Amino acid sequence: MSGQELGSNAPPSESSPALQPEARAPVGGLWGEIRDALSGIHIPGALAATVSTVALIVSHHHGNTGSYRRAFGGLIGGQMGEVAPYLYWFGASVALYLLLPLFAAALTPGLKVRQTGIGLGDWRTGLAATAAVLLVFLPIVFVASRMPAFAGHYPLCSGARKAWSLFLVYELAYAAYFVAWEYMYRGYLLFSLEKSMGKMAVFAQMMPFAIIHFGKPEAETFGAIIAGIFLGLLALRTRSFWYGAIIHIAVAVTMDLLTAWGPLTRLSQG
Known part of the structure; x- marks a missing residue:
């Protein structure tokens, strides 16, 4: 064998x-x-997605009104004590959604801060689009402010209904919050992803933007899908996040003013 x-x-x-x-x-x-x-992997896009996600997680656990109440409780009393948790929330959002992304963009290889939509870009197109959007949406806001779902929800801080001075402080901080919010989504995240994803970056930034509307009126949450897409396209067209910020601030402050007008005027007259 x-x-x-x-x-x-x-x-x-x-x-x-x-x-x-x-x-x-x-x-x-x-x-x-x-x-x-x-x-x-495209480094700027990967870092922007990571930084934005970290910012959202930190904000959820440590940068909201509940975080303030747990940490500081009744540190500030009176009517200002009702507004203080919201000032903390808005301030934390400015740090996490604006300052942190600006810092990250400045340190990211292959990305410059001016490439993240921080300038005015095509301001003629931006202002024209902003005016057109507000012309359409402010009447809708007026109608919505009469609906119980919105009238009972805004302003988010009930203390802002108790004095014009508190309302003004609250709304200024609220406006800063929207600047930070818009920069993270329609500035830092959108333009960092654009180089690798093209216009699909609009839909990538829309998803977390819509998700963080959970807890708001259902109609507004669904509307965030359309708003996120439109504001993303507007930012790409103008190369700036500022016009989305102006639209967001105008709509939000108008809603607050309309829903708080009655209580504020009655208090001032009384």
Whole structure:
């Protein structure tokens, strides 16, 4: 009987598992695949997505009115004490949604702060679009402010209904909050993703924008999908986030003013 038949001296066949890549330890191949995948990642877009997500998580756990109440409780009393948690929330949002992304953009290889929509861009188109949008939407805001779902929800801070001075302080901080909010979504995130995703970046930034409307009136939450897409396209067209910020501030402050007008005027007259 031959040695090959006995299997004593037979060389391993080409189909032997010992020579097949699948039979080798998968660790090297896996890390190679990870390296290949990471080498194709667009750094500015990846960092912007990560920084924005971190900002949202920190805001959710530490940058809201509940966080203020847990940390500071009744530190500030009186009517101002009712507004203070919201000032904390808006201030934390400015730090997380505006200052943090600006800092990250300044340190990101291949990205400059001026490329994140921080300038006025095509201001003629921006102002014309802003005026047109407000001409359409402010009457809608007027009608919505008469609906119980909106009238009972805005202003978010009930203390802002108790004095014009408190209302003014609250609305100024609210406006700063929207500037920060718009910069993170329609500035830093949108323009960082644009180079790798093109106009699909509009839809990428729309998703978290709509999700953070959870807890608001249902109609407004669904409307955030349309608003997120439109404001994203407007930012790309004008190369600026500012026009979305102006629209957002105008709509939000108008809603607050309309819903708080009755209580504020009655208090001032009394």
